[in-house]
Amino acid sequence: MNILLIEINPFAPTMTPISLGYIAAFLESKGFKTKILIVGQDTSLSRSGFHELITGFQPALVGLTAYQRTMLYVRGFANLIKSMDNNIKVAIGGPQATFMPSGAFKELSDIDYICRSSGEVTLLRVGQAIKNRTPFSDLAGVSYKDAQGVVFDTPEIEGFTELDHYPSPYLNDIFDYSCMNEAVMLTSRGCPYHCIYCYTPHAFKHKITFHSVDRVLEEIEWVTKKGVKRLWFADPNISCNPERLIEIFDRILTHGIEVKMWVQTRVDLVTPELMKKMKQAGVGVIAFGLESASDRLLTKLGKKITTEQVARAIRLAQDQGIEVELFTLFGLPYETFEDAVKTLEFVKKNKVKIMGNSNSQQMQIYFGTPLARHYKDYNIRPLQNSRPAYLSIGSQYETEWFGSNELQKIQNMWRANSLDGGKRIVS
Amino acid sequence: MIKPAIQKIYVALAKQQEKADFQRLCRLLSGLFSYVNLTSNLYLVGESLPESMPRIERIQKEVGKFLKTNLFARLYLHFVHWAPLTTAKEVDYYLRYYYQSLKRASGEFDREGFIHQEVPRLILLPVIAPDNPVESATLIGLLNALKSVFMLPCLYLDRSTFFLAQDEDLLTYTEKVYLGNGDSRAPDEIACNLFYQDLLDESLAKLASKAVFMSAPCPASLIISAKDGTVYGCMDAFRKNERLTDIYGKSADELMEVYYEYDHSKRDCRECRRRTAEVFADLPVSETKKQYIGALLSQCQDF
Numbered sequence: 060m061n062i063l064l065i066e067i068n069p070f071a072p073t074m075t076p077i078s079l080g081y082i083a084a085f086l087e088s089k090g091f092k093t094k095i096l097i098v099g100q101d102t103s104l105s106r107s108g109f110h111e112l113i114t115g116f117q118p119a120l121v122g123l124t125a126y127q128r129t130m131l132y133v134r135g136f137a138n139l140i141k142s143m144d145n146n147i148k149v150a151i152g153g154p155q156a157t158f159m160p161s162g163a164f165k166e167l168s169d170i171d172y173i174c175r176s177s178g179e180v181t182l183l184r185v186g187q188a189i190k191n192r193t194p195f196s197d198l199a200g201v202s203y204k205d206a207q208g209v210v211f212d213t214p215e216i217e218g219f220t221e222l223d224h225y226p227s228p229y230l231n232d233i234f235d236y237s238c239m240n241e242a243v244m245l246t247s248r249g250c251p252y253h254c255i256y257c258y259t260p261h262a263f264k265h266k267i268t269f270h271s272v273d274r275v276l277e278e279i280e281w282v283t284k285k286g287v288k289r290l291w292f293a294d295p296n297i298s299c300n301p302e303r304l305i306e307i308f309d310r311i312l313t314h315g316i317e318v319k320m321w322v323q324t325r326v327d328l329v330t331p332e333l334m335k336k337m338k339q340a341g342v343g344v345i346a347f348g349l350e351s352a353s354d355r356l357l358t359k360l361g362k363k364i365t366t367e368q369v370a371r372a373i374r375l376a377q378d379q380g381i382e383v384e385l386f387t388l389f390g391l392p393y394e395t396f397e398d399a400v401k402t403l404e405f406v407k408k409n410k411v412k413i414m415g416n417s418n419s420q421q422m423q424i425y426f427g428t429p430l431a432r433h434y435k436d437y438n439i440r441p442l443q444n445s446r447p448a449y450l451s452i453g454s455q456y457e458t459e460w461f462g463s464n465e466l467q468k469i470q471n472m473w474r475a476n477s478l479d480g481g482k483r484i485v486s
Numbered sequence: 487m488i489k490p491a492i493q494k495i496y497v498a499l500a501k502q503q504e505k506a507d508f509q510r511l512c513r514l515l516s517g518l519f520s521y522v523n524l525t526s527n528l529y530l531v532g533e534s535l536p537e538s539m540p541r542i543e544r545i546q547k548e549v550g551k552f553l554k555t556n557l558f559a560r561l562y563l564h565f566v567h568w569a570p571l572t573t574a575k576e577v578d579y580y581l582r583y584y585y586q587s588l589k590r591a592s593g594e595f596d597r598e599g600f601i602h603q604e605v606p607r608l609i610l611l612p613v614i615a616p617d618n619p620v621e622s623a624t625l626i627g628l629l630n631a632l633k634s635v636f637m638l639p640c641l642y643l644d645r646s647t648f649f650l651a652q653d654e655d656l657l658t659y660t661e662k663v664y665l666g667n668g669d670s671r672a673p674d675e676i677a678c679n680l681f682y683q684d685l686l687d688e689s690l691a692k693l694a695s696k697a698v699f700m701s702a703p704c705p706a707s708l709i710i711s712a713k714d715g716t717v718y719g720c721m722d723a724f725r726k727n728e729r730l731t732d733i734y735g736k737s738a739d740e741l742m743e744v745y746y747e748y749d750h751s752k753r754d755c756r757e758c759r760r761r762t763a764e765v766f767a768d769l770p771v772s773e774t775k776k777q778y779i780g781a782l783l784s785q786c787q788d789f
Contacts, residue, residue, distance in 0.1 A: 069525055069560060070604075098524060098558075103706070105491035106520040106556060107742070112488055131602045135557025446601060453603045 080228030158427030176200025177218025517738025
């Protein structure tokens, strides 16, 4: 049985869809044939071309990654698939799907499954059910709509706690290296922290799971042999276990692997020793989450860091010649316009270039976060109360302290200080 | 291997066209949308807006129909026209009777974009070729008004209006400035210049990304001359009048079959890119762009 996995982001250049890669490798190991389609800004694909793909590959199941900003396109593809062959089952997964209310099925007429648990194991069960011609039996980790349109929620399903149990998308040649400029690596999943605006800790129940150092090194050696010169680590906090990270870097150095790396972590998880090792191993850029330069706000956000720690981490990186990127947000709960200006000033004062990921953006309120669940408690006022059930509040809100005009004003201030027009790469 | 999608369609509208022929063109375009990229560009090049307006409106309607049933698609609709914009009264007239009317027709996509917190899937880009004499302040007023209703205004300047390319104030209100080599206002000629500028921009982007591209064909495009219904597979073919087919008696599917059989490798793409760079080196582009064009030309020689 064939399964097509689609990642859509028409607003950004194509990147390695690492999560779909894992799902594909896992499904292949269980006997399914998979194909990944990445639809990015630079993809050449027409309706007719997509038709050709579906006719040629004949998938029984199509899985689409859903993000808040791509829901319209996800619906579009689902509709196109169903118009070509109504027997093809369509599933959505990813950040927007995990906590999407089941009521959204009403407006998602072409979607059969909303995947909520770990992608690999969830989609395997869906695939097996379809293969057995009982598409709605023995499912877990999904909500589904049966042939009569009745919606059911199934129990959660746990993914593996040992990440090495998932086959590697790289070692199994899931991706085409000929057009890969940089490889996205995922050496750990989840986040143990409690930031109220972030989806990840809640989706992973505040747990973090790791790949072994051996596996990470095997993948790095493999992709660099294939000609990849840059690695982009998607781990939310790469140095959550600093000893493990030092071991990875040590082995990169011992094996003589020459590669440039981008990593992200928390400011309280770096030390001078680690930073020195990062530089030696080839880390060119490190990104930290600052969010706000107001200590009062950092406490309220559950961030558990101080601006002093941020400044210190920046200096540690800059002293080693590692470029720093700072993730910042505006429109935060309890944030005043003056607080927001302070954040911009902090970034400038600490000599972080305002470009790429250091361009600030308005906070987005995603499904599943404490902010989305208790927005009224945070004095957040959604601007639209009639949005489709598959969309969360996103950026359409005001706070008690921050109106639409102020949001626009601070955005313009960031843009005016930006070296590249103000578009952030990672959202 | 999936066949490549058409990235851009350039339609040089005819001043006078039989109703039946225009309907044929609309049907063809509507069929071609299935072959265009998920994000694509359609250029409608007319003469004066009052003359072209009914045809632009009709084609915009076809675009709207396609986008409405195909939620995965996005389209940039550039409508190119010249306009006498000397007085505030003229500007007001254009704004009220033409631009706002076109904008209203795309209102549902603006609403859809707002609900989904994203840019609309149909973006209107008026490309104004101002008549000389022209008052820069008057033009700024129009561009500003267009921006305020989320239309992204562009300018097409030719030898008679090149002086506007030096007007920093004006440029801040302009999404993109196209430059015409010569002073012809014929839609075919303007379409050709737009194409070459797009090709130059593509070459410069590839040069910046250090890609090997000098002999690579231009992004997949179709050029349609409504005057005689001829269809061309690239601008070099258009220049040399080497037609691919015509709009008569052919469906979009049949046309695309011919297009995919058309052998781009027989065309001298490197020469086309080189000539384009050479032409623009003599036009009033910014100093930085001139330097990039110089680098591009030197790459052409090294190749």
